[in-house]
Amino acid sequence: MTPSTMAESTHSSSSNTPPPPPSATAPQTTRRWWRWPLFLSAIFTVLLSLLLVQLDTFDAARYPSDELAKKPVFVAPRTNPRVLHGSEKIGEGRLLGPEDIVFDPELGxxxxxxxxxxxxRVGVNGSGVVEDWVNTGGRPLGLALGYSxxxxxxxxxxxxx
Structure with a gap:
């Protein structure tokens, strides 16, 4: 036995790993075969849609100006006299810069x-009495009524x- 064949025989007998299967050494083109047709169909779809957009010419029709002249222009009135119809003014002139309101239906x-x-606190049952209820010592900006x-x-x- 020559030293090179002896080294090969000792090398192959000392390694415990089996030889790789033939499928592991084969090229991996079989797993990616579907990518090219998908890519080409996407490109084809985009190019076809761009072509259709370029071919479709949409021009809006002009609106005839004589149609606009037939109808008078409606101008809204500056004031609405019915805006406060049926309302009652309460606490007028006795409230300094009211910020927020909340109505208590149980007490009225x-x-x-x-x-x-x-x-x-302002009574709304026809009395219209305005009473100083609580001074917060600050600037009350919002009010809310709890469940109780x-x-x-x-x-x-x-x-x-």
């Missing part, structure tokens, strides 16, 4: 937050982190 009052810090009749106030100066 309207709560309003004013810019001077007061939340005022609580009045929630959003005050701009009393924000907590």
């Amino acid at each position: 009052v309207v709560y309003t937050s004013c810019e001077d810090g007061w939340i005022k 009749g609580e009045v929630y106030v959003a005050d701009a100066f009393k924000v907590s982190n």
Whole structure:
């Protein structure tokens, strides 16, 4: 035995790994055969749609100006005299810069937050009495009525982190 054949025989007998299967060494073109037809059909679809868009010429028809002259132009009135029809003015002149209102149907009052810090209660059952209810000491900007009749106030100066 020559030293090269001896090295080959010892090398092949010492390795415990089996030879690779024939499918692992074959080219991987069989797995990607579908990509080219898909790519070509996508390109064909895009080119066909571009061609159809270029062939379709759409020109809008001109609207005849004599049709516009037949109908008078409607001008809305500057004021609507019926806008406050059936409404009742309450607390007029007695509320300083009202920001928000909330109506309590159980008590029949309207709560309003004013810019001077007061939340005022206004009766709406024909009395129209305006009473100073609570002074927040800040700037109440929003009001909400809770389920149990609580009045929630959003005050701009009393924000907590």
